[in-house]
Structure formats: C-alpha cells, structure tokens
Amino acid sequence: MIPRAEPFFLDAGPGQRFCLFQAPAGACRGALVYVHPFGDEMNKARRMAALTARALAARGIGVLQVDLYGCGDSSGDFADARWEIWLADLEAARAWLAARLGVAPGLWGLRLGGLLALDFAQRCPHPVPDIVLWQPVQQGSAYLKQFLRLLSVNEMLAQPENEQSKAASNTGALRAALLGGQALEVAGYELAPELGAAIDALDGAKLAPRAARVHWFEMATAPDRPLPPATTRLAAAWREGGCDLRLQQIVGQQFWATQEISESAELAEATCAALEAAAPIEETA
C-alpha cells in the first residue's frame, strides 16, 4: 500500500508554500523534490507529476511537490515572483524532506523547473544524489521568447487592426520592453522584468549538473526520431565535465502542452526504473 498523500502549507518567507508530500511505501530508498514548470505548463503537468510521485512512492522513493512563490496554491502574486525566492523555496522544501525522511533528497524538474533544479543544485551545499530532468529547457532566452509569443498571438487574434498590437506582435520588441523594465501580462501571468531577465540569462551549458547521477528524459513523437543536435551537444558537454548522465527518449505526447490532460505511463515507468537502480545517500547534517 502506498501511504496517503499529505497536503500542507510550509512556512517560507514571504508567506507559505503549498506542498504535497507522498511518503514512500515501506523502507525509504530515496527522496525527490519535484520542481514544477512555468505558467500553465505546471497545471497541465500536474496529473503526470502526481501519478509519477505515486509510482515512485510504491518503489520506496518519497516525493515532495512544492508550489513555488506566486504559483499554484502558494502565497503571493506571480508578478512578485523572483528567481531568488524560488531558489530559497527549493532549499526550504529540500530541508523539510531531508528532515522527514533522513536521506539526502534529489531533484526532479520539468521544463523550466529542470533549469531551476540545475541552478539550485550548483548552489546547494548538501550532496545531491540524483537529478531527474524531464525535457529540460536548455536556453532561458529561447524559452522566454516562446512564452512571449503567446502574447503576440493572442493580441493578433483579438485585435488584428490595432496599431498598438502590430508593434507588440514582435516578440523581439516585447523582450526588449520586458528587459528594459516593463512588466508584461502574458496569457494571464504578469511577468516582472527581474524574473524575465533571470530566465533570459539561463544557459544549460553553464549549469552542468552537480549531482551523483543525472537522468535526462526527452519526449519523442516516434521511436526512430534522432535527438535534436542541441540536446546531443549539451549532453556531450556535461559528460566531458564528468557528469554521470543517462539520456533517454520516451515516445509520447508533450503532456505539459496538450489541450486535454494526457499521461505517459512509459515516462513514469522509466523514471521509476532509473531511480530504482540508484542507492540512497545519507543526509549529512
């Protein structure tokens, strides 16, 4: 039997963070902090995160899902979210999980949450046994551009004749406005210039994982699809730096972006299998 998931609010400045703790079944073999993706990708991926957390728990791995500041059910407004607050949120979650289970927690990040997990791991003074990356964003600037494109498409659909929207429909102009200090409301999210700049500066090549093992999963539309060149390049660079990286493609939908909720049992299973082989590391005080 898998223990029941425990929802609670964790005190973390400012305010509190919504957390969902999935305790492991039987003896604890490891622990992971789940780092959610950005914007509505977090919502769409919620089901997959919960399903995988339960599957991991069945294999003895406890999971703490934490909603970052200004996201989900946590305190604050998204407009006030900052990268540094999110890093502090992860430390609060990591410390809670380490104290609860007595093992050093690893990290499990999806999309932009993958980059946040990597950034956190580089700064973390504690050993990080495993990092699980689900389709991690590799360049913050490319991701920001994609996010801003939501605004330009929405504006075009709403007011094709509007002069203002013509100017705003240029993603480059939007990025310049944002980085120049203008907050933007994109698809219902108010993005602060500070957070935009922090995301824009993220570079996977400079965030080589600091962890004993790294399990990187990419979703593919067909089994014979080659990995994108950028992915192979980044993986090679990380390996050259001494990273123990296992990169794997899973055939399935990009569940964080589908119109309806979709699941990938294969990804959940592959994630469990990868971590099952890993030995737990004792948390050092």
Add this chain to the structure above:
Amino acid sequence: MNARDVAVRFACEGEDLIGVLSLPERPQRRGVLVVVGGPQYRAGSHRQFTLLARGLAEQGYATLRFDYRGMGDSGGALRSFEQVDADLRAAVDQFFTLVPTLEEVVIWGLCDGASAALFYAHQDPRVSGLVLLNPWVRTAEGLAKATLKHYYRARLLEPELWKKLLSGRFAFRSAAASLLAQLRTLLARRPDASDAGREPAGAAAAPLPERMRLGLQRFGGPALFIFSGADLTAKEFLDLVADSRDWQALLKDERVAQHHLAPADHTFSRRAWRDQVTQWTADWLRTFARAD
C-alpha cells in the same frame, strides 16, 4: 478581512481528493464551492481560482476549491465532468465539516464546471445558489455553427491576419483542417435537426444542453450567469438560448442575473477581468436571501 488558506484532503468513494480552503477570520454563513472545468486543476488557468478564492475570502466568504477524481493531485482515474456528482457531494460534506458555522453553499463553475454544477445542484438542498461562467453546452453542431458565425466569418477574409499568423508560426494547416471539419459537421446535419432538444434519446441520454436546462429548472434557486465576449463557448451557449424558448424563459426569471464582460476571453486571462468577476460574484452573493 484577514483570511488564510488551509490545505485539505478528503475521501470520495475510496480515493483521496486534494483541495484548498480560503477561510476568513469570521466567515459568512454562505460559502462558495469552486467546481473546476476543462483540463484544469484547482488553481485554474493563470491561477484564476486561487485568486478568486482569496478575493472572496477577503470579503468574508469561505471558499473551497478541489480536484475531482482523476484531476490534479487527486487520486483515481480520469473522468468526465458528467460523472462528478459523488465528488461534489464529498466536497460539500467536507466544507460543512471544515467550517462549522456554514449554513449553505453557492457553487461557482466555469465552462464544464458550470455544467457539472447544473447537474448536481438540484440534488443537494444545501446548495443555495449557482454562479455559472461560460457554461459548456458543446455539441458538434453547436460548435460548428458558433465557429462559422462568430469566428471564421470575421477572420477568413483578412489576409493581413493570416500573414501575421504564418510569420508567428501559427498552426495554419490545423486551423484550416479544423474549419473544414466544422463545415462538414454542419452540412451533414439534417436542416430540421437544428434544435438539439429534438435529438432522439431517452431522458438519461438527452443532449447535454437539455440536461443542463432541466438541471437549472429543477434547482429553482438563484443563479448568476457571467459571459465572456471573446469566447466561442459563451457564444455557443447564447446562440442556444436564442434558439430556445425554454432557455429564454428560464433566463428571464427574476432569480436569474446576467453579466457580460465584452473584452474577456474564456478564462478571463487579465487581472482586470479576473477582478471584475470576483467583484460581480461577491456583490451577487450579498443580494439574495435563502429561499427556504
């Protein structure tokens, strides 16, 4: 008023449901249960429901939102909005346990959450009112009509738009395919089958819009409708009303109020629109006395 958020877990037919209660210091006797629609979980698109719940709690209304089975953090298999009566009942039960001073609950639902609310409300005397936003009445035919009437007709002849869309890598091919599919659906219908209520079916299998109408009729309590101006789902519902005397009669009833937010999209994706919805909801909650 000071309010705080409380994490909640409760059971429904052997599965755990996860929710969050926004609890004012001194809650009103009337509470609000948010029923989530579409492929969303309890926070809502761009945190719409999180912010709504906090806004209502600040005005004294305890507000509970939760994931029904198969959604978000809750257990169980994925299910349709037409199969969540037990989940809603479990949530109302839990709400009364969490807030002992509660006397009645208003259900607030967006999209197919509004449809689910209409199916459930008349079965539970603790439900005293309904707030229904952009209710989901989708039938293949209704969608085809609404798409042609309100969307493509206005957009197709604007080459400028298509140019821009293409340069922004808009999925032109799939949009065109979708337009063709809509046309086929519409053309395939017999002309005399335009009233959804005439589809041959038993009561249990009556078309969705008809079951929703019966739900509202049986409920008999106060209801507030809120419609977005820039939303095909809302347009489809309003077209349905325009074609149906029964719906028109129901919506003209003095217990039914309506608001229209012309610039808003389906999920009210701007702060100004979200705040307007919260304020309309709170104002309306103050206007009606309990019927019984």
